[in-house]
Amino acid sequence: MQIDIQLLPLPPSIEILSGRTVVVIDVLRATSVIVSALARGAAEIIPVSTVEDATRVAETFPRGSTLLGGERESRKIEGFDFGNSPAEYTSEKIRGKRLILTTTNGTKAFHSVAGAKEILAGSFLNARATAQRCLDSGRDILIFPSGDKGRFSIEDVACGGMLIERIAERRGRHLDLSDAAFSSRLLYERFKGGLVEVLRLSDHGKDLLALGLGEDLLYCAQTDITDLVPIFTHGVIRIF
Amino acid sequence: MQIDIQLLPLPPSIEILSGRTVVVIDVLRATSVIVSALARGAAEIIPVSTVEDATRVAETFPRGSTLLGGERESRKIEGFDFGNSPAEYTSEKIRGKRLILTTTNGTKAFHSVAGAKEILAGSFLNARATAQRCLDSGRDILIFPSGDKGRFSIEDVACGGMLIERIAERRGRHLDLSDAAFSSRLLYERFKGGLVEVLRLSDHGKDLLALGLGEDLLYCAQTDITDLVPIFTHGVIRIF
Numbered sequence: 001m002q003i004d005i006q007l008l009p010l011p012p013s014i015e016i017l018s019g020r021t022v023v024v025i026d027v028l029r030a031t032s033v034i035v036s037a038l039a040r041g042a043a044e045i046i047p048v049s050t051v052e053d054a055t056r057v058a059e060t061f062p063r064g065s066t067l068l069g070g071e072r073e074s075r076k077i078e079g080f081d082f083g084n085s086p087a088e089y090t091s092e093k094i095r096g097k098r099l100i101l102t103t104t105n106g107t108k109a110f111h112s113v114a115g116a117k118e119i120l121a122g123s124f125l126n127a128r129a130t131a132q133r134c135l136d137s138g139r140d141i142l143i144f145p146s147g148d149k150g151r152f153s154i155e156d157v158a159c160g161g162m163l164i165e166r167i168a169e170r171r172g173r174h175l176d177l178s179d180a181a182f183s184s185r186l187l188y189e190r191f192k193g194g195l196v197e198v199l200r201l202s203d204h205g206k207d208l209l210a211l212g213l214g215e216d217l218l219y220c221a222q223t224d225i226t227d228l229v230p231i232f233t234h235g236v237i238r239i240f
Numbered sequence: 241m242q243i244d245i246q247l248l249p250l251p252p253s254i255e256i257l258s259g260r261t262v263v264v265i266d267v268l269r270a271t272s273v274i275v276s277a278l279a280r281g282a283a284e285i286i287p288v289s290t291v292e293d294a295t296r297v298a299e300t301f302p303r304g305s306t307l308l309g310g311e312r313e314s315r316k317i318e319g320f321d322f323g324n325s326p327a328e329y330t331s332e333k334i335r336g337k338r339l340i341l342t343t344t345n346g347t348k349a350f351h352s353v354a355g356a357k358e359i360l361a362g363s364f365l366n367a368r369a370t371a372q373r374c375l376d377s378g379r380d381i382l383i384f385p386s387g388d389k390g391r392f393s394i395e396d397v398a399c400g401g402m403l404i405e406r407i408a409e410r411r412g413r414h415l416d417l418s419d420a421a422f423s424s425r426l427l428y429e430r431f432k433g434g435l436v437e438v439l440r441l442s443d444h445g446k447d448l449l450a451l452g453l454g455e456d457l458l459y460c461a462q463t464d465i466t467d468l469v470p471i472f473t474h475g476v477i478r479i480f
Binding site for chain 2: 007008010148151152153154157178179180182183186187190201202203
């Protein structure tokens with residue numbers, strides 16, 4: 001079993017994707033929102049790249065069945081039901097609903113890896129279950145941090161490192177880590193005693209703190225609060 | 241002063257390059273060879289991308305003035321004077337000569353960053369002097385690890401982390417590290433007690449060990465054996 005991690009959010013080649021399980025990670029905040037909304041009963045989530053796509057896709061469904069969520073420049077989009085703070089997605093509001101989600105980094109990332117055999121949404125919130133699902137797949141794994149506007153995002157790579165550590169603890173010697181995967185595991189080890197630290201010092205985390213969204217960092221730094229692993233298939237993210 | 245590091249060896253945009261000092265790093269082995277050959281008296285080094293370019297460029301100079309060096313699949317190229325082991329480049333052979341060098345990763349990297357304000361060749365061998373030159377430049381810095389056939393190379397990023405640590409120790413709070421630069425510094429800290437370890441466990445280092453080139457790892461893991469900082473300008477690498 002090989003594990004690699006793509007340190008910059010560039011679309012991998014179809015040769016790399018095919019046959020692999022890919023884990024998309026956007027700790028701040030798209031995959032944390034996705035995990036939270038599904039854990040609180042959302043029926044399904046459709047990740048789209050643009051605000052225009054979001055409203056167009058919403059119009060194809062019956063009124064009242066579908067809600068809009070996401071951000072631009074980290075702020076809620078005008079006319080949308082939700083921003084990109086996981087705590088907004090309460091069970092009361094989201095249960096049984098379809099969510100159309102568009103964010104700067106995370107929702108695009110799912111489309112960047114669309115040629116993979118299986119695509120999971122990972123975060124600190126569901127790290128244990130995601131690692132287990134990777135182990136159960138038996139496939140080679142590519143971890144895909146969503147990055148920060150095309151740049152390296154330390155918090156996503158640290159989360160990838162957590163998955164790698166948990167997989168490595170189970171597989172031991174029967175695991176082939178790339179240089180990037182090995183380095184990510186070391187990065188995680190530096191922060192494992194207090195994950196909120198890596199969120200606070202990250203470029204993206206600093207932006208959120210400046211906008212008064214510090215509560216989101218505390219929320220997204222929680223580990224293993226659910227065993228759900230969202231899966232992206234045919235354009236839709238669901239729990240199977 | 242900002243410091244960033246490009247974790248995958250993709251050509252940066254001209255907007256990123258212009259105005260910056262770029263440090264190209266290929267610890268195994270191109271920049272270690274470049275530093276060593278110039279330290280032992282080579283007149284200048286012309287990095288080229290292909291074997292054909294190397295022989296074509298050599299023919300434009302008087303016979304006897306120019307030597308050919310480099311590797312493909314880590315082995316010496318047929319008909320060339322040198323492979324890519326720094327120890328081959330003895331003072332006796334290289335003094336006063338022009339070297340045309342072509343390697344899989346490192347020599348291409350110089351051309352990838354050709355739009356930068358200033359381009360330095362960094363390695364563990366000349367780390368202290370390279371960090372000082374970056375400080376003296378007063379410019380924003382981009383560290384450019386050459387990678388391993390387009391992939392992340394842990395040994396080059398660890399060397400970048402060493403430069404970042406040395407610059408940070410001098411600049412203190414007046415330094416703006418990107419997430420990637422911060423992570424590279426942490427990676428270096430993990431290995432600073434014994435740099436040869438990061439070479440031995442790297443994908444590229446393992447390939448060299450399998451080819452019986454373990455001596456090259458010991459050589460390239462040495463720190464600060466010279467204060468020379470090679471500079472790439474107008475297609476040629478020289479000491480100014």
